[in-house]
Amino acid sequence: MTLSKLLTSQTSRTPWRLRRAVQARRFTVLAIETSCDDTSVALLRSPPGSPSTATLLAHKTLTCPNRVYGGIHPLASVQFHRRNLLPLLQSMEISRKPDLVAVTRGPGMLAALATGFDTAKGLSLAWGTPLIGVHHMQAHALTPRLVAALSGGEGGVEFPFMTLLVSGGHTILLESRGLTSHKILAETIDIALGDMVDKCARRLLPEEIMGSHPEAISYGAALERFCFPEEEEEPEYAYHPRKTPERKREDEEKVKRWGEWKLCQPLSKNEKVHFSDAFSFCGLGSTLDRCFWAKDGCPRSFSVEERKALGREVMMIAFEHTLPSTLVISGGVAANKFLKNILSNCLSHSGYDIRIAVPPQEYCTDNAAMIAWAGLEMYRAGYTSASTATPVRKWSLDDDAYYKADDMDCEAGDRDGPGGVLGISGWHYITGKFIPLVA
Numbered sequence: 001m002t003l004s005k006l007l008t009s010q011t012s013r014t015p016w017r018l019r020r021a022v023q024a025r026r027f028t029v030l031a032i033e034t035s036c037d038d039t040s041v042a043l044l045r046s047p048p049g050s051p052s053t054a055t056l057l058a059h060k061t062l063t064c065p066n067r068v069y070g071g072i073h074p075l076a077s078v079q080f081h082r083r084n085l086l087p088l089l090q091s092m093e094i095s096r097k098p099d100l101v102a103v104t105r106g107p108g109m110l111a112a113l114a115t116g117f118d119t120a121k122g123l124s125l126a127w128g129t130p131l132i133g134v135h136h137m138q139a140h141a142l143t144p145r146l147v148a149a150l151s152g153g154e155g156g157v158e159f160p161f162m163t164l165l166v167s168g169g170h171t172i173l174l175e176s177r178g179l180t181s182h183k184i185l186a187e188t189i190d191i192a193l194g195d196m197v198d199k200c201a202r203r204l205l206p207e208e209i210m211g212s213h214p215e216a217i218s219y220g221a222a223l224e225r226f227c228f229p230e231e232e233e234e235p236e237y238a239y240h241p242r243k244t245p246e247r248k249r250e251d252e253e254k255v256k257r258w259g260e261w262k263l264c265q266p267l268s269k270n271e272k273v274h275f276s277d278a279f280s281f282c283g284l285g286s287t288l289d290r291c292f293w294a295k296d297g298c299p300r301s302f303s304v305e306e307r308k309a310l311g312r313e314v315m316m317i318a319f320e321h322t323l324p325s326t327l328v329i330s331g332g333v334a335a336n337k338f339l340k341n342i343l344s345n346c347l348s349h350s351g352y353d354i355r356i357a358v359p360p361q362e363y364c365t366d367n368a369a370m371i372a373w374a375g376l377e378m379y380r381a382g383y384t385s386a387s388t389a390t391p392v393r394k395w396s397l398d399d400d401a402y403y404k405a406d407d408m409d410c411e412a413g414d415r416d417g418p419g420g421v422l423g424i425s426g427w428h429y430i431t432g433k434f435i436p437l438v439a
Contacts, residue, residue, distance in 0.1 A: 003090045028057070029379075030098040030123070031372035032085070034116030035108030035136050036169070037064040037077040039084045042368035043092055044376065051380060052153035054146070058092050059362075059369050065215035070202060072168070074109050081115040089119075097127045102375025105133030105385070105426075106392035108169075113391035121387070132375040133385040135421050136366075137397050139374035140165050140330040141176050143359045146373035157328060157357060166339070167331035167366075168194035168220075171279045174397060179381055180421045184398040188279040193318055194220055194333045196281035200288050204311045206304060218365075224336050227311040237341040241349040242320065254313070258306050263287050263313060266321040281318055288314055316342060328357045335364040382430040389426030397421060 026045050033040040040061040046054045064080035066072055103120035106113055117133065124131035141163045148156030159179070165172040171193040173186040201219035202210075205226055213222070228237060240246035254261075264287040266280045291310065292300055302310070319342040333339060340358050347356075363370060401419030 003086075003092065003094060027100070027376075028096070028098040029100045029102050029372040029376050030092075030094070031102040031134075031368040031375060032089075032116040032120050033061075033104045033136075033366055033368040033371045034081045034085065034112050035104045035106070036112060036366055037066060037072045037080065038062070038366040039064075039081050039088060039116075040366065040368035040371075041085070041088045041092060042372045043094065043098070044369065044372035046149075046376060050153070052149055052156065054149040054373065054376070056150060056369055059367065060088050060091065061367055062088065063216045063218075067210075067213055067215055067217050071198060071219070074111065077109065078111045078115060081112055085115060085119055098129060100130050100132060100375060100379050101127070102132045102134055102371050102379075104136050104139070104371055104391075105389065106136065106395040108136055108391075108393070110391060110393040113393075117391040125387070130379065130384045131387075131389075132378050132383065133389050133391075133426065134371045134374045134378070135395060135397065136371075137165055137170060137172065137174075138182070138421055139370040140167070141174060141182070141328065141397075142179075142374050142377060143330050143363050143370045144328050144357045145377070146370055147359050147363060149373065161328055163328040163330055164334075164343075165331045166193045166329065166333035168192055168198060168333075170331065171281070172397070173279075179377055180383075181399055182397040182420065183400065184396070186278055188281060190280050190282035191285075193279070193281055194331070196285045196318060197223060197315065197333065197336075199285045200311070200314050203288060203292065204307050204314075206307065220333060220336065223311050223315070224338060227308050227315070228338065237338055239316065239338075239342050239345050241346045244349070254309065258309060261287075261291050261310060261313065263291070263317055265317060279321060281321070284314065284318060312338070315339070319343070320346065330359060330364060332365045334358055335361040384428045386426045386428055392424060395424065399423075 026047055029042075029044045029046075031042045031044065033042075038061055040059075042059040043057040044054055045057055062080075062084050064073075064077045066076075069076065101120050101124045103116050104113060105117060121131060123129070144157050148154060160175060160177045162185075163172075163174045163176060165174055169192050171188040172184055175183040175185055177183065198219040201223035205219070205222060209222060209226060210217070240250060264283040266284060288310070292302070315336070315338055319336075319339045329340065329343065340356060344356055358364070396419045399418070399420040401423070
């Protein structure tokens with residue numbers, strides 16, 4: 001049944017209210033993600049009486065063409081969402097109305113968020129179905145739990161756990177104590193890791209590679225493929241931690257072959273910031289730019305092989321800078337295998353015996369499947385969003401953050417106060433009750 005037929009077949013026009021879910025067969029979540037330049041929809045089903053398992057019935061994502069802009073363009077992204085969100089929903093072939101509508105509420109680009117959020121509110125009202133506005137970064141942190149649920153409930157992570165969230169907009173080391181309780185241990189003081197990698201990719205990638213992506217290009221992923229070619233039987237992700245004899249020999253060989261690049265180590269010149277509670281990537285990109293100019297001010301040419309070597313060096317320095325003792329790596333940059341290899345080797349070299357959990361690539365980047373799962377977990381814990389809820393541009397995960405309503409782009413009724421997932425208005429809660437999904 002198409003979306004339009006399903007909506008017109010809905011006879012009840014009474015306002016929806018939070019109901020205990022009593023389904024004879026299954027519980028279904030429709031999810032929408034439009035926080036940035038990816039338009040994504042998903043349909044997730046959880047069987048009755050089995051909260052740790054789920055089935056992804058449908059999952060579709062389209063990315064706004066960004067090649068002509070050299071990256072994400074906010075206005076183009078909003079127009080792309082408006083053109084493609086409804087056709088994507090109509091293509092889902094939803095046979096029965098879902099039991100829950102989940103949508104990204106924030107953080108993200110406000111106009112892009114509003115496209116998905118307003119659509120979700122309309123569907124929720126038309127169907128008489130509860131609505132849940134999901135925190136985008138909370139959904140990334142919960143992604144390993146989604147992957148475990150899709151695999152039958154095996155190998156999931158339990159609270160508390162730590163997460164390194166790395167994407168084009170965020171670089172956060174997070175301690176997740178519970179579903180709605182999180183503590184930011186470290187975050188970037190300037191640009192995000194993914195943003196820095198994208199900027200370096202635009203500088204390093206040869207024109208023929210850039211030209212092979214006439215519309216949309218994931219710069220970070222393209223840089224990884226360039227530096228570690230997939231046509232090789234096994235891409236060379238070899239890595240040796242700092243201060244080891246092997247690393248010293250590698251550094252000497254690079255200088256002998258390519259000369260000294262003088263790439264900046266993050267925070268090496270900032271004495272005001274404690275290394276353990278902050279990240280910084282802006283200086284690394286700036287020193288890379290300087291590599292492309294000779295001392296006489298003339299542009300310097302680089303061979304393809306030196307570009308590959310320089311790309312590996314930039315990623316290595318940036319990834320070493322994150323080095324958490326963590327279980328989970330999530331966000332768009334988490335798909336980079338070199339990042340996982342560096343973290344694994346450095347933690348092992350430091351004597352830590354830690355299992356690193358990285359979701360499959362399709363769940364690392366922005367996607368509606370993670371929104372569906374996060375919405376399902378929040379709903380089971382007793383939460384839904386009020387009809388007055390609106391999307392928010394900034395929304396800290398940290399319980400200790402202090403919100404200023406004017407800065408948060410929240411609804412007019414919000415006041416200054418404590419932060420975290422539940423720190424903004426627009427939540428409904430059934431006191432202390434788990435909502436069972438059983439017949």
